[in-house]
Amino acid sequence: MASVGQDLTEYLRQEMMPTVWCPGCGHGIIAQGIATALQQIGADLDQVVVVGGIGCSGRTPFYMNTGAMHTTHGRALAFATGLKLARPRLTVVVTMGDGDALAIGGNHFIHAARRNIDLTVVLYNNSIYGMTGGQSAPTTPQGSRSTTTPLGSIEPNFDATVLAQAAGATFVARSTTFDFQEMPQLIARAIRHPGFSVVEVLSQCPTYYGRLNRLGEAPEMLQWERDRTLPVPDGPLPEITREDLVGKQPIGIFREEIRPEYTARYRELCAAAGGTYNA
Amino acid sequence: MASVGQDLTEYLRQEMMPTVWCPGCGHGIIAQGIATALQQIGADLDQVVVVGGIGCSGRTPFYMNTGAMHTTHGRALAFATGLKLARPRLTVVVTMGDGDALAIGGNHFIHAARRNIDLTVVLYNNSIYGMTGGQSAPTTPQGSRSTTTPLGSIEPNFDATVLAQAAGATFVARSTTFDFQEMPQLIARAIRHPGFSVVEVLSQCPTYYGRLNRLGEAPEMLQWERDRTLPVPDGPLPEITREDLVGKQPIGIFREEIRPEYTARYRELCAAAGGTYNA
Amino acid sequence: MRSDPLRIRLSGRGGQGIILAGTVLAEAAMQDGLHVVQTQSYGPEARLGASKSEVVVSSRDIAFPEVLMPDLVLCFSREAYQKFGRQVAQGGVVLLEETILADVPDAQGQLLPLRRTARELGNELALNVVGLGALVAITEAVSRESLRAALRHRMKPEFMELNVQALEAGFRLGESVPSRA
Amino acid sequence: MRSDPLRIRLSGRGGQGIILAGTVLAEAAMQDGLHVVQTQSYGPEARLGASKSEVVVSSRDIAFPEVLMPDLVLCFSREAYQKFGRQVAQGGVVLLEETILADVPDAQGQLLPLRRTARELGNELALNVVGLGALVAITEAVSRESLRAALRHRMKPEFMELNVQALEAGFRLGESVPSRA
Amino acid sequence: MKEPALTLTAGDRSLTVQRDWCKGCNLCVQSCPAGILSLDEGERIVVEDISRCIFCGVCAARCPDFVFTLAREWQPQVAMGGPA
Amino acid sequence: MKEPALTLTAGDRSLTVQRDWCKGCNLCVQSCPAGILSLDEGERIVVEDISRCIFCGVCAARCPDFVFTLAREWQPQVAMGGPA
Amino acid sequence: MKLIQGNEAVALAAAAAGCDFYAGYPITPATEIMEQMARILPPQGGVFIQMEDELSAAAAVIGAAWGGARAMTATSGPGFSLMQEHIGYAAMTQTPCVFVDSQRGGPSTGLPTLPAQGEVMQSRFGSHGDRVAIVLTASSVLSAYEMTARAFDLAETYRQPVVVLLDAVLSHMRENVDLPEIQPVPRVVPELGEDFQPFGDSPFVPFGEGHRTVVTGLAHDETGLPKTAGGKATERLLRALEARLARDAREITYYRAHALEGAKVVLLSYGITARAAREAVDVLRGEGIAAGLLDLQTIWPFPDWLVQEVAERADAILVPELNLGQLVIPVQAAVAGRCRVAPLGRADGNLFTPEEIAQAARALLAAEETGGVLHG
Amino acid sequence: MKLIQGNEAVALAAAAAGCDFYAGYPITPATEIMEQMARILPPQGGVFIQMEDELSAAAAVIGAAWGGARAMTATSGPGFSLMQEHIGYAAMTQTPCVFVDSQRGGPSTGLPTLPAQGEVMQSRFGSHGDRVAIVLTASSVLSAYEMTARAFDLAETYRQPVVVLLDAVLSHMRENVDLPEIQPVPRVVPELGEDFQPFGDSPFVPFGEGHRTVVTGLAHDETGLPKTAGGKATERLLRALEARLARDAREITYYRAHALEGAKVVLLSYGITARAAREAVDVLRGEGIAAGLLDLQTIWPFPDWLVQEVAERADAILVPELNLGQLVIPVQAAVAGRCRVAPLGRADGNLFTPEEIAQAARALLAAEETGGVLHG
Ligand SMILES: Cc1ncc(C[n+]2csc(CCOP(=O)(O)OP(=O)(O)O)c2C)c(N)n1
Ligand SMILES: Cc1ncc(C[n+]2csc(CCOP(=O)(O)OP(=O)(O)O)c2C)c(N)n1
C-alpha cells in the first residue's frame, strides 16, 4: 500500500530543516522517498544508519532521523562496508550522487556490488555535479552542457544499472522523482533485499543541469523526466524492449536475485574457523 | 600468419634481462606476446609506449624496447590517458595485473573503457597478487586459497571481460598463456583496434597461486589453464554457450565494435571551437 | 568617493545576483581609475542561503581585502539582513529592499522598493541591477558612466535591454529618496 | 659462543629457504638462553634473486640489528656469494656450497657438498637444513639440541622426517670437515 | 529555529504546512489537482482554500522540502504517476 | 652483464640460446616435441642434440624468459594449441 | 619467551588490545600484519576484510569503529599517502582507530623492501587542513608490541586516529621477547540523556546503541551538527584536544633515555635508527666522550618540553634519521638556540651504522670546540 | 587593466606560460580554474579533460607531461591529499608539471567555501618518503598570475612538480590588474647520442622524440633503469636537486619586504594573511612601533638564509597563518634563538584582521620587554 503523504515527522531530523537544497531540487523528493520507505518497512530508527557521500545528495543523512554518516567524496560505500560488517544488524542505506558514486566512487561501487554485501544504495542521478556548481558527470548525456563541457560533452555516459549488474549487484532498479509512488516502494524493496541493492533515481537539478541545458524550472524538469523514461516489466530487459526504448531510459526492477550475502558468508567463515561472528 | 619464435631481440630491452619474474611465471609469456604483436603490426618502436602498473605484471615495460612507463599501483590507465591525449600518435599498451587493474585500479579501468580512448590493456590475470606474496585478488575464484584467505576466499570474483563491456570497451577478448599462437594475435588485433581494447590473459603464478592451491609447477599449471578454458566463436556469448561453459571460462573475442574514439572526438571538439588539436 | 578606502557590502540570498552586482560595481570603480578588490562569501546552498559580496575601492593599493565595517550596505533579503545587515561604519549608509521590514520589523536603514521596481520592468531578476543603480545614485560610490559601461561589459547580451532599463530605474529610485544619505 | 655478540650471515637465492634457516637458527639461540635478532633482505624477485638472512646472538641486549662484518658466513648460491659472500670478520668462518666454485673460481671458503647431500636425501629443498647442520657442527654457534628443537618447531610436519634427516646429515658433513674452523 | 507549523483542517482531515521550509519552487502549485495552492509575495506557499482540498497528498509527495503533512492515512486519489 | 648467447645450427637453420637468462622452469623441456631439451646441474637449459631439432619454435613460444630465438622465419610445425 | 617478527608483534598486540576489525590492502613491508590478522580474527569472530584499495581500507576502518569495533589497518608509504584524506576524516570525527605505517624507501615506489623513516612529517601533516596528531614509533619487536597496544589505548582515550610508525627492517626482524600482559581500555557506556552531545569530551558511542549520532567531516560542534556551527567550533574542538594532550604530555610521551645523565652530545633518534644510535653512544662513552641517547617513541605531539630539558644541559644534539631531515626541524624549533642541533640524514635504503653516527657526533663536537661550522 | 578573479588569473597565466594540458576534478574553491581551462584550451587545440577523480587527474597530468605537454591541475584540500602519491611520483621521475591547491578550511570536508592555510606543511611533506619540494604562495590576483607563470618556469627548469598555494578568498577575489607579459621557458631539444641519460641534469625529453626512456617510481639512476641502481642513486639525485636549488636560492626565493628596514618586530607571513599583516605594519608604524613585513612567496625550499638575515636584526618575529602553526616551525628552526619567534594561528575559516595581528605584535613586544613569557 502506498503511503505517500503520511506523517514523516519522526523520520526527519527537524532541527536540520530547511535543507540546503535549491528550490525544486529533486533530492528532497528522494529523501522523502527514503523516509517513506523506512516507514513502510517499519524500521527501528535506532538501528538504521544513512551514510552519504559528498555532494548535494550526500547531505541526505543530515535530514534523516536515524544514525547519520556524512563521509568523504566517493567513499560512502567503503565506510558503509566497514560499518555493516562491524554491526551486521544495522540497516544501512547509502545515498550518493552520480558523480560521487560513479566518478570518484566508481571502484567502491563495483566492489561492494561484487561482494553482494547487504547495503542499499540510493543513487541520486541528476546528470551533473550539483554541489560544485554544474560540472559534467559520468552520467551527463553525450552532447549535454555543463560548466566543464561548455560545447557539449563528448563522453559517453555510464548506465549505472548495467554497471551494477555486471559487477554483481543482486537488486538493481531505476526510478525517477516523477514517480513518487513507485520510487519509495522500490527503495523499501531494495532495503528488504538481502544483498547489495541499487536504486538509481533520476533527479532534477534545476539550478545547473536545467539551466545550462534550457530545460526550465523544476516543474518542467519533472515532465522532462517522465518523457525520457519508460516503465518496463520487472526482470532482465529483453532485446525487444531495448529497441522500443530508443532515446528513453527504462525504469523498473532489472534484477532481483538471491545470492549468498557477504556478512552471511562471513558468518560461515568464522564458524568454520571455530569463531562466532558478531556474538 | 603466426610468427611465434621469431627474433624479438630488437623488441626487448636486453640490458634489463633476465627478468625479475619467477621460474615458470606466465608473465614472461605474455610479455613475449606483446613483443610478438608489436612485431606483427610492424610498430615503430620509437612511437610505442608500454605503460605498466605496479605488480609483477607492471614490470613488463622494463623489458620492452619501447618507451616505458612504470607508474603507480592501479593508476596506469590514468597515466596512459594523459599520455595518449597529449600525443595521440603514440601507440600505448598498458600492462596491468588483475589486482592492479581490477582492485585498486578498477575505477580507472571502467572510466577508460567508458571514454573509449585508444589504449590497449593487456590484463595479466594470475588470480592472485604476485608481487606482494600471494594475497587474494578480485579475480581469485571463490573458495581459492591465498595468504589473506587461508580458509578459501568467500568473495565472488569479477569477470574482467564482462565488466569491460558493461563499462563501454569496444574490443574485449580473453586468452591464456597456454595459447601461445592466438594470444599475440589477439593483442595485435587489440592494438590495431581504434578504441579502448582489453585482452585479458590468464597467466600462471606457480610461486603463489600454484603453490597455495596445489596446482603444481608451471608445466602443470599450463595444463590447468587449458582445462579450465573453452574457445568460443567471436562475438557476444550466446546463451547456449554459457550453458556449455559450466566451470570453464570462454576464450576468444567477445566484442569488437567501432564507436567514435576519444581522441578523435576531442579533435572534432577542438575543430568546432576553432582550434587544431595536436597540430 | 565618500571615504578612501570606501567599503561596500552587498548581500542577499543565493540566486539574487549579489556577486555579479559586486563585480559590476568593482569594474565600474576600476574604470573610474581606482584600485578595487571584490570578495564574496556564500554557504553550501547554491540558492537561497545568505550570501554577500564586498567591494573595497581606494585611490591606493588595497591591503586587507575584506570589509569589516562597511561604509555602504545594500541588502536584498531577510536572511542576508539578519546575517550581515546590522554592521555599518559610523556615518555609513544602509539601503534595504523594502519587503525585509515585513519579516524584520526593527530593520534599520533606507527602505527601497527594489523588487517591486524590477517586477514592474517585467523580470524580478533585475533586482540586483536596480539596487546598484539606487546605491550609486544615493552614494556616488562610482560614476554612473562607469557603471553603465561595466554593466554592458559584464551582462549577457540577451538581458542587456532589461538591465539598462533596470539601471536607469535604479538611478531614478535613488534620486527620489528624500534625504540623500 | 665463538664471540659475543656472534654475527652470522646466511645467503642464497630466493626459494632456497634462507630466511627460514635464519629463523630456525635464531630460535635455537633463543632456546640456548641468549638474546637474538634475525633480519633479512631480499630484492623484488620472489624467487632466484640473491637474498640474505642475518642472525646476531648475544648474551646481552642487542642494539644494532644488522650484521656489518659476519663472524660466520654460509652461502648457498653463486649470486649470493657474489653479492654478500666476500665480507667476513677476521678469524671468521666461510662455508660455501661446493658448486659455487664452478661459477666463481676464486671463491674463498670451506666448500661443502650441501646440495649433493640434500639430493641424496631425496629433496634438494632440504639444502638449507643441511647447511644449518654443517654450520652448527663446524662452529657450535648454537647447541645441537636447541637446533633440533627449533627445527621441529618451525618446520611443516609433512617435511619433518626429511628435515630431521637433513639436519643430522648436515651435522655429519660438518664433522667430516678436516680442520674444524 | 523552526516556526510553528500551520494546521489546516476540513472535517476529520487535516493538512499541516511548515511554511518556513518552503522555497517557492512551484512544484506543489503546479501539481495540486484542486488548484488551491499558490505562492505569496515572499515566494512562500499559501493554501488558498482548504475546504476545496481533496487530501490526495500530491503536494506532500511532490514537495522536496517536507512542507506538507497529511494527518490521516493517505489514500491515493490520483492515478499512478499522476499530475506533475 | 649479458653472457654471449649460444648459437646452434643444423643446416640453414639455427637456434640461439641465451642460457644465462634461463631459470630452469622446465616449460620448454616438457613441451619440446623432439625431446632434446633438459636442465643441467645448475638448473640451466641444455640442448642435447640440435641435429634432432625440428625448429618448431615451441621452446621459444613457451619460454617466459626469452631464452630461445629461431633465426629464420618460423613456420608453425605443430597444431594450434600444441603441446604444453 | 617467543621469537617473533615485528609485523607479527603488531598483529598480536592488536588482538590483545581488543582489536576485532581489520581492513587492509597488501603492501610490502606491512603485508604480514594483514596476513596474520586474516588468521587471528575469524576464529575469534572478529572481522577481517581485504578491501579494494587503501582509500577504502581506511574508510572501512572508520566505518567499523562507528559500528563499535576496535579497528585498525596497516600499510606502507604509497598506501599511507592514499589514507591521508581519511585519517583527517577520523580526526575530524573523533573516531578511535589505529593506523600502522611500515616505512620503506621512498619517494614513490622507491625501495619497497628497504627501510626508511620518510613519513615522520607526513604522519603529522600529511592530511589537508590542520589537526592534532598522535604518532608513536617503535625500534624493537617488543616496542612494536607495546606501542601498538598503546596506540589502541590512546585512540580510545583521546578518540583519535593513532599512527604507529615501523620500518622495513623492524617489520621483518625477529627478536626473542617476553610479551607483556595487555589490558584493553574498557569502553564506558555513558548516560544517553536528552542533552547527550556525542562529540567533544564525550565518551565514544557507536551507532546502534541508542543515540542517532550525526557524523560528518564538515565543521561541526559538540552536537555533531554542521548547521550553525562554523569553523569556530572546529577550532575549539581541535584546541581542546591539543590542550588535553599538552596536559597529559608527561604520560603520553613515551621515550627511552640511555646514558643521558651528564651527556654533552645527545643523540636524539627514534625507531630503528635509535638502535644504531645506542650502540654509537656506547662507542663514544668508551672513548670518554659524554654521549647520550634520547629515543623518542612518541614523536607527535612533539615533546618540546622534553627536548628543551635535554637541550638545556647538552652542548649539542645530533638527530640521525633515515630521511632528508624531518624530525630535526621541530627539534631545532624547540631547542631555539639552547644548544647546537645538527641533522644526520640518509635516504638510500640503508640503516646508519653505529660508527657513522659516532663519527658525525665526533665531528659535531669538534666543530663545537673550534667554533667551526658544520653543515646543518 | 582588467578585473579578474584569482582563479581566472591562474588559468590565464597558465595559458600564457604555455600550458596546453589540463586534467582535473572539480572542487570548491578551485573549480573555476578548471572551468576556465575548459573554455581556453579547445580553441587553442590544447587538451582539457575532466578525470574520474584527483588520483587520475594527477596521473593524467604526469602522463601528459611525458607526452610533451605543459600540464597542470588544480584542486583543494581533499583532492590535494589524494594527489600526494602522484606528486611524489612526479618528483621521483623528474616530471615538470604544476599543481595548484586552493586551500579551504579543514581538516576533512571542513569549511569548503572558507579560506585557510592548512596545506603549507602538506605541500612539502604530504607525500610518503622524502623529497625536495618547490612551493609558491600568492596573496593577490596579480601574484596568483605571476606565481602560476613562475611555477611553470620552475617546473621546466628543475624538472619537478611545482605547487602553487592559493586560498578560498584569493581564488574568488577580484582585483583590477595589469597582466604582465609572460615568456614561456623554451624547451631545448638535446642531442640524443648513444650515451644520452634521460635523468639527472638532462633536459626533459618526452616520449616519441627519439629516446625510448624508461620512467619509473622505483629507485633508479640517471639512466632511468632500476636495475643496478639502489637507493644511493636516488639519494644522489635528490641531494643534487637540493644543492641546485640551494645554489639558486636567491633567484628562486620570491618574497616581498614591506618596511623591513629597521624593523624590530617582523611579521613573517604569506598568502592572503600577508595582506592583513601589511595593514597591521602600517598601523603599528603609525603608533611608532618599528614593525615590518616579510611576505614569503617561495615557502619551499624554505629560505633559512633570508629568515636568518631578518632574525639577526629583529627583536621578534611573529608568524600569522591560517592554521594551527605550520610555517612557524621552520621559522623557529632557522632562527635558532637569534630572536624570539611566536606563532599566531587560527583555523576557523576566517581571515586575521589587521588589528588582530597588530595586537599580537604589541603583546609580543611587551612580553619581550618585560621578559615575560608569551605562549608560543
Ligand atoms: C576528494 C574530493 N574531491 C572533490 C570534492 C568536491 N565535490 C564535492 S561534491 C562533488 C560532486 C557532486 O556531484 P554529485 O556526486 O553528482 O552529487 P550532487 O551534488 O549532484 O548531488 C565534488 C566534485 C570533494 N569534496 N572531495
Ligand atoms: C598504493 C599501493 N598499494 C599497494 C601496493 C603494493 N602492491 C604492489 S603490487 C600489488 C598487487 C600485485 O598484484 P597484481 O596486480 O595482481 O599483479 P601481479 O603481481 O600478480 O602480477 C600490491 C598490492 C603498492 N605498490 N601501492
Ligand code: SF4
Ligand atoms: S545544485 Fe542542483 S542538485 Fe544541488 S541542491 Fe541545487 S538543484 Fe539540487
Ligand code: SF4
Ligand atoms: S610471484 Fe607469481 S606473478 Fe610474480 S613473478 Fe613470481 S610467479 Fe610470476
Ligand code: SF4
Ligand atoms: S513544493 Fe514545497 S517548497 Fe515547493 S513551493 Fe510547494 S511547498 Fe514550497
Ligand code: SF4
Ligand atoms: S622455458 Fe626458458 S626459463 Fe624455462 S627451462 Fe626452458 S629455457 Fe629455461
